Amino acid sequence: MLRVEMGPSQRGAALPASPIRRLMPLAEGARRRGRRIHHLNIGQPDLPPPPSVLAALRDADQERLVYAPSRGLGEAIEAWCGYYRHHGLEVEPGDVLITSGASEAVPLALRATCDAGDEVLVPEPFYAPYKGLAAVADVRLTPVPLGEDFAPPGAEAVRARLTPRTRALLLCSPNNPTGTVYGRDELAALGALAAEHGLFLLADETYREIVFDGPPAASALSLPGLDEHVVVLDSVSKRFNVCGLRIGAVVSRNHRVMAAMLQLAELRLAVPAIDQRATIGALAAPQPYVEGVIASYRERVEAVVGALARLPGVRVHRPAGAFYVVARLPVDDAEAFAGWLLRDFALDGETVMLTPMADFYATPGRGRDEVRVACVVDAAALRRAIEIVGAGLAVYPGRAPGR
């Protein structure tokens, strides 16, 4: 039999490789050479989860191994409603669909609100995987630049990019990667624009509570008169340090959109019951646990901002929330620098893995000299990691001229 080569589909082959994926072999090589790598590249924090999570897992019994309902376990949905009430948001069980993390919530919402070829406006820089999620959902992302110092875009900046195909605005507050927090007025202005132009407001509120100065970020669910427009994308991963459980939710009071999302969710049958149950205790009593999480990130972000600010030629942005720090480095190309750190540099046998930021932009050329630092280890380890970055910058051959 003749052996025929069978290539993947064009769309399967066309997905962009992420910069992190390109850096992975370099990190693997560094590890093989005995380097200790400080991983500041992933949003996988080291904090322990609430004790109720492990207790629920250890209490597993056979009943927990059957299919959960496609929309989620009743008790877990009730727990989500209670969690939102804790934040002053009235959410009914019929408004909630439990998902496999925000990573499932985003494509469900895109597909249920947008047809193929529709456009979604997204403030830039944004969570890089939105690109691939949008590509798979066959919608186009139109970037709207964040303002000076990564401030939320005003309604006029958004309005200028509307086309007849624009169907939704996708916000993330606090924003990954910039930590931008949309104030209530800023959010309301964008909500009014959504109402005026018949857009959905898709609000990724994964980092809701992680705000360093003041209350949690305003939720799109709190906007009056926008029940038809608002779809919140949520996740327990970051606020409860349970990334591996893969539990999130889509929340909307637009029941026709919820019905469409439920029909889509039925195709994957269910989210694992075990993992849903494990989150119930944490959702039912988020405090004081979440306060401790916020305090940890406040300290860590301060440490990183302070350490980066002391490095010559580095411009660091102080985030208002989430747990990432974006900095402009005095280099030609941040991806090349990140690769060089792994391949060619070490300080006392240690090096650092950073996330280059170009992939967080849809506009070509933007973010070339920016990196994102994830504050996922303790402050002392972060200071040491930034010390290593500084030592690297001092001798890096690709340093930008004049900086």
Add this chain to the structure above:
Amino acid sequence: MLRVEMGPSQRGAALPASPIRRLMPLAEGARRRGRRIHHLNIGQPDLPPPPSVLAALRDADQERLVYAPSRGLGEAIEAWCGYYRHHGLEVEPGDVLITSGASEAVPLALRATCDAGDEVLVPEPFYAPYKGLAAVADVRLTPVPLGEDFAPPGAEAVRARLTPRTRALLLCSPNNPTGTVYGRDELAALGALAAEHGLFLLADETYREIVFDGPPAASALSLPGLDEHVVVLDSVSKRFNVCGLRIGAVVSRNHRVMAAMLQLAELRLAVPAIDQRATIGALAAPQPYVEGVIASYRERVEAVVGALARLPGVRVHRPAGAFYVVARLPVDDAEAFAGWLLRDFALDGETVMLTPMADFYATPGRGRDEVRVACVVDAAALRRAIEIVGAGLAVYPGRAPGR
């Protein structure tokens, strides 16, 4: 502010409601009226899982709450390889990607092998959610009727339906719903056709071991010379009675297709680590557990086939594998009959929920008088349920003329 109604996307609204979904409110009504319902409509068996599953869950610790690699936990991938070796199949870790059940494996494989508008041939009747999964992946299902007595289709029946857009053949062996098992020669003939015409052979082997007379169903992975063509879609749900864990796999030696599937899988980050770990012990030592599962279904299927065969006008198909029984009922419309059982009938306060089969066909009008019985409770309960169906048929006003 004027309240604008925001409808879902056209594609979100267009997903077909399943007959089971239409029957759900009737079942809910029957429950409210105090009826006991025998649920023969879902593939959720009642058998206890292997003890190793619960033991692994109870052993949960914080390490299990972090993101697993997108392709799966290393130990779980090794366990899958060991499981395939147990079946005489050489599978390397690089050939395996762990998924959230076969329900994620199917769309990953469709998207990685087919472009929008491509056609996939599928023997009919088939697992009904393939329709929605294909719609979301933007591929078209072309049905190929199973033969007399639901025998596997021959290569000529498949060849007759090829078009320039045909890209894959999607088989399920043992087949849900008919229990059809593809023999080695039948599978090889379809494999040769796939090779000849440059098609992918997507093989859903969820029910692999559940064969009542003889060894497990031949795996597409055993076909020589077809490494570029074969993508196996697998699941632990049925063989280990762990539907709720949502663990499956895609397996292929075509590494370009695997790379495309991995890039798609990276967008959802990870499958929960807890659930992956819980399956390792079962995958490492499937026997004698799976023998017991097969014996249970053999007894149950016999009970249902025997009981249905005694009902006047009913024609029952004896399945070779899986755990469903398909029967033709002497009724005009099986969905109407299933609804009537829930709404208007009871025997001593008990009734039955059946799955009407029309949705398992892509050809309009086929399967109208067929139902699927899932043998997910013990033989005595199944006999009682079929007794109720028989009593219902005896008085059903929509009985087909002359039968």
